[in-house]
Amino acid sequence: SQQGEEDPQALSIQEGENATMNCSYKTSINNLQWYRQNSGRGLVHLILIRSNEREKHSGRLRVTLDTSKKSSSLLITASRAADTASYFCATVPRSNDYKLSFGAGTTVTVRA
Amino acid sequence: KAGVTQTPRYLIKTRGQQVTLSCSPISGHRSVSWYQQTPGQGLQFLFEYFSETQRNKGNFPGRFSGRQFSNSRSEMNVSTLELGDSALYLCASSLIPQETQYFGPGTRLLVL
Numbered sequence: 001s002q003q004g005e006e007d008p009q010a011l012s013i014q015e016g017e018n019a020t021m022n023c024s025y026k027t028s029i030n031n032l033q034w035y036r037q038n039s040g041r042g043l044v045h046l047i048l049i050r051s052n053e054r055e056k057h058s059g060r061l062r063v064t065l066d067t068s069k070k071s072s073s074l075l076i077t078a079s080r081a082a083d084t085a086s087y088f089c090a091t092v093p094r095s096n097d098y099k100l101s102f103g104a105g106t107t108v109t110v111r112a
Numbered sequence: 113k114a115g116v117t118q119t120p121r122y123l124i125k126t127r128g129q130q131v132t133l134s135c136s137p138i139s140g141h142r143s144v145s146w147y148q149q150t151p152g153q154g155l156q157f158l159f160e161y162f163s164e165t166q167r168n169k170g171n172f173p174g175r176f177s178g179r180q181f182s183n184s185r186s187e188m189n190v191s192t193l194e195l196g197d198s199a200l201y202l203c204a205s206s207l208i209p210q211e212t213q214y215f216g217p218g219t220r221l222l223v224l
Binding site for chain 2: 030035043048099100103104105
């Protein structure tokens with residue numbers, strides 16, 4: 001079973017608007033990572049946030065982590081057509097388990 | 113630095129055949145992971161290698177195997193192919209296990 005679950009499954013927004021997606025997970029984590037995938041291609045790493053961090057920024061991206069609720073959110077501000085993609089959260093467990101467990105992803109469509 | 117490369121990019125096989133996929137990690141990266149991506153199951157972890165040792169394996173049958181060479185290049189093999197093995201197979205490398213993964217473009221396998 002997948003560790004992370006993204007919500008919503010799909011999101012359609014107008015260019016310039018913000019997009020927010022959430023990720024919930026089940027077990028204690030070492031870190032949580034967000035990735036983007038365009039049209040069934042390889043994944044591109046966006047942000048890694050560690051369990052002792054609460055917020056990280058990278059350009060127009062902002063990630064928050066709430067370990068008490070076992071959840072994370074990814075905010076894309078001032079979206080562009082190029083942001084159209086699927087976004088995945090992936091968790092690394094605190095154990096010696098080296099698996100990176102991906103959620104089902106959120107498909108974001110940015111309309112011009 | 114050159115990114116993660118995977119060969120071949122596309123492959124068509126018939127049921128019962130076997131296939132070998134290759135992955136060359138980013139220079140200096142010693143950790144290589146493999147993932148299977150399908151529309152139904154999403155991204156699923158196959159296995160992870162570090163310094164030629166398989167450290168973790170996902171929930172896949174024994175038909176799926178892999179190895180890593182001394183130069184960190186990795187191969188995965190699927191024997192006795194089934195229709196359900198049709199998928200995008202992604203390889204990722206990282207400098208430190210459990211940290212940021214750099215993905216290759218993937219090998220799209222179609223089993224007929």
